[in-house]
Amino acid sequence: MRITEKEVRYVAELANLKLTDTEVSKFQHDLDEILEHVNRLNEIDTTGVEAMAQVLYEAEETATLRADEPWEPLGNEAALANAPLKGAGYFKVPEVIKR
Amino acid sequence: MNIASLTIGAVREGLLAREFSAVELVKEALRFAREENPKTNAYLTFSEDRALEQAARVDQTVARGGEPGPLAGVPLAVKDVIVTRGVRTTCGSKLLENYVPPYDATAIQRLERAGAVVLGKTNCDEFAMGSSNENSAFGPVRNPVAPDRVPGGSSGGSAAVVAQGTAVVSLGSDTGGSVRQPASFCGIVGATPTYGRVSRYGLVAFASSLDHIAPFARSVRDAAVLLREISGRDRLDATSAAAPVEDYEAALTGDVKGLRVGVPREYFKGLASETGDAIERGIETLKRLGCEVKDIGLASTDYAIACYYIICTAEASSNLARYDGVRYTCRSPNSDTLSDMYRNTRGEGFGAECKRRIMLGTYVLSAGYYDAYYLKAQKVRKMIYEDFVRAFGEVDAIVAPVSPFPAFRLGEKLNDPLQMYLSDIYTITGSLAGIPCMSVPCGKTPAGLPVGMQILTRHFDEARMFRLADAFERAGGSAA
Numbered sequence: 001m002r003i004t005e006k007e008v009r010y011v012a013e014l015a016n017l018k019l020t021d022t023e024v025s026k027f028q029h030d031l032d033e034i035l036e037h038v039n040r041l042n043e044i045d046t047t048g049v050e051a052m053a054q055v056l057y058e059a060e061e062t063a064t065l066r067a068d069e070p071w072e073p074l075g076n077e078a079a080l081a082n083a084p085l086k087g088a089g090y091f092k093v094p095e096v097i098k099r
Numbered sequence: 100m101n102i103a104s105l106t107i108g109a110v111r112e113g114l115l116a117r118e119f120s121a122v123e124l125v126k127e128a129l130r131f132a133r134e135e136n137p138k139t140n141a142y143l144t145f146s147e148d149r150a151l152e153q154a155a156r157v158d159q160t161v162a163r164g165g166e167p168g169p170l171a172g173v174p175l176a177v178k179d180v181i182v183t184r185g186v187r188t189t190c191g192s193k194l195l196e197n198y199v200p201p202y203d204a205t206a207i208q209r210l211e212r213a214g215a216v217v218l219g220k221t222n223c224d225e226f227a228m229g230s231s232n233e234n235s236a237f238g239p240v241r242n243p244v245a246p247d248r249v250p251g252g253s254s255g256g257s258a259a260v261v262a263q264g265t266a267v268v269s270l271g272s273d274t275g276g277s278v279r280q281p282a283s284f285c286g287i288v289g290a291t292p293t294y295g296r297v298s299r300y301g302l303v304a305f306a307s308s309l310d311h312i313a314p315f316a317r318s319v320r321d322a323a324v325l326l327r328e329i330s331g332r333d334r335l336d337a338t339s340a341a342a343p344v345e346d347y348e349a350a351l352t353g354d355v356k357g358l359r360v361g362v363p364r365e366y367f368k369g370l371a372s373e374t375g376d377a378i379e380r381g382i383e384t385l386k387r388l389g390c391e392v393k394d395i396g397l398a399s400t401d402y403a404i405a406c407y408y409i410i411c412t413a414e415a416s417s418n419l420a421r422y423d424g425v426r427y428t429c430r431s432p433n434s435d436t437l438s439d440m441y442r443n444t445r446g447e448g449f450g451a452e453c454k455r456r457i458m459l460g461t462y463v464l465s466a467g468y469y470d471a472y473y474l475k476a477q478k479v480r481k482m483i484y485e486d487f488v489r490a491f492g493e494v495d496a497i498v499a500p501v502s503p504f505p506a507f508r509l510g511e512k513l514n515d516p517l518q519m520y521l522s523d524i525y526t527i528t529g530s531l532a533g534i535p536c537m538s539v540p541c542g543k544t545p546a547g548l549p550v551g552m553q554i555l556t557r558h559f560d561e562a563r564m565f566r567l568a569d570a571f572e573r574a575g576g577s578a579a
Contacts, residue, residue, distance in 0.1 A: 003462070007462075008458070011458055011461050011462045011465065012458065014461050014465060015416060015445075015457050015458060015461040016420070016423065016438075016441040016442050016445055017442065017445050017446055017449070017454060017457060017458070018442040018443050018445070018446030018447075019446060019454070020446075023451075023454070026451075027454070027455060027458050030455055030516050030517075031455075031458060031459060031462065033516075033517050034408065034459060034516065034517055034520070037404065037405060037517060037520075037521075038405040038408065038409060038472070039405075040401075040402065040405055041402060041405050041406065041409075041472075041475050041476065041479055042475075043402075044399070044402055044479060044482070046475060046478035046479060046482070049478040049479075049481050049482060050478070050481055051474055051477035051478050051480075051481065052477050052478070052480040052481035052484060053308065053477055054308050054338070055293075055294040055295065055308065055484075055532070055533030055558075057293075057295075057340065057342075057558050057559070059340070059341060059342075060341075063340075063341045064337045064338070064341075066334040074201055074202065078201040079201065081199070081201055082198055082199065082201075082426065082427055082428045083425075083426060083428075084424060084425075084428060084429065084430035085430065091425050091426060093424075093425055093437050093440065094434055094435060094436055094437050094439075094440050095435075095436060095437065096436070096437045097436075098435070098436060
């Protein structure tokens with residue numbers, strides 16, 4: 001096994017995902033299979049190869065900059081329109097720490 | 100007027116000759132789409148009010164004798180991962196079932212400015228994750244060519260409506276093949292441009308270094324026109340490229356004599372024989388057109404799936420963190436604390452494939468694994484990129500299959516995620532390199548299922564990709 005049940009539960013914690021026991025065992029199986037395939041990357045020698053985080057092409061250094069001009073913002077009301085719960089111009093959430 | 104086979108050119112001629120008004124056309128298109136939709140489940144939402152308002156604007160311009168734009172009155176469908184102001188945008192997810200965006204994607208703004216009419220939003224795999232459209236919270240899409248089969252994914256709905264004739268053209272999104280593969284399964288054209296060619300502003304993020312907005316059409320010409328209209332720098336997307344946009348329609352000269360075309364033999368190994376036969380016939384057509392065809396090598400191909408599924412899941416796990424119950428409509432009612440609310444909302448809201456990818460992405464980014472997986476994958480990505488740069492030193496275009504097999508049956512691969520991932524092998528390499536790559540119809544299998552041929556060119560050389568595809572289409576594809 002490349003990934004244990006304990007690791008699956010740990011990763012789910014990191015990802016803020018509540019999983020059922022059935023999901024934990026299913027994902028353990030799936031991730032194990034996928035990781036086995038993915039481990040073939042160890043066969044390939046990448047010594048001296050630069051990591052590629054983005055597709056980059058020849059352009060002037062400032063090509064991605066824009067003029068610093070103000071324009072109309074979305075507005076508070078529109079930005080909050082999809083909030084499950086809101087009040088006084090803010091998103092509302094359950095209490096963060098139980099007293 | 101046959102609504103199901105209209106082209107952009109035919110719509111324009113009809114409008115300017117006053118054979119029909121844009122409002123008449125759009126009403127008929129909506130009626131037809133509503134009638135046909137139960138056969139495929141391709142549309143999730145119709146935007147009738149918005150469509151009729153836009154059509155009325157086009158009619159007013161025509162009545163005044165003004166120029167209504169290159170896409171005037173053209174019925175357009177939009178994949179439901181591209182946001183539309185005031186029109187529900189679900190991303191195929193239960194989490195966003197009632198999400199109504201407060202703004203339009205740049206691509207939508209540009210198409211409406213060019214006169215196009217948004218008929219509605221199309222079904223897709225949840226957050227564009229899948230290769231069959233079976234991961235939608237709103238049910239699968241059926242392939243209009245073979246209703247017991249999948250339309251491909253993740254842009255299955257956008258491919259199906261164009262194949263079915265319930266839209267003239269559509270927008271999809273392509274991260275690892277999500278436009279090219281469904282185009283090939285449904286027998287239409289799907290064209291993914293250079294990374295950065297089209298603004299991603301308003302495209303709901305899945306894997307930001309790989310995501311593209313890309314057009315579907317029934318002809319190469321219509322795909323070229325649509326891409327031309329959405330291309331170009333956008334101040335709202337810092338990764339959008341400043342490179343000038345060519346007129347891709349003007350590039351369709353039909354002349355491909357002497358064009359050097361490479362065939363990567365690595366792409367013909369695990370291929371279903373009926374797909375391979377169609378592609379080989381397609382290559383014969385290219386030779387008859389005067390292309391110089393030669394074999395090339397893309398040595399790192401075997402590592403592409405592993406590389407892609409590390410990078411895309413890592414980026415996805417980060418991008419999908421925002422669906423936590425705070426801002427986007429859906430919140431689990433069963434939570435007393437903030438932390439429980441995050442966990443429960445996400446656990447109850449995401450479907451199985453999204454959870455699987457969030458898990459894999461979180462795992463490869465977690466402490467102790469980052470170098471072994473994520474950093475390693477980024478290095479392999481560079482090698483795949485350099486394979487293409489080397490190849491384009493010898494040839495002007497590369498042709499290859501799109502998918503190892505034609506459209507498969509609904510449910511056939513649903514329980515085997517690795518097999519589903521492996522089916523993306525021929526499309527993800529171009530995505531990782533960020534080069535233009537499209538699917539053009541290349542005949543059918545003996546069972547009558549469409550096959551797509553992929554054409555790939557250098558960064559920002561969309562014009563040559565379209566020219567070759569158009570010449571191939573005019574020559575009858577692989578049927579000639």
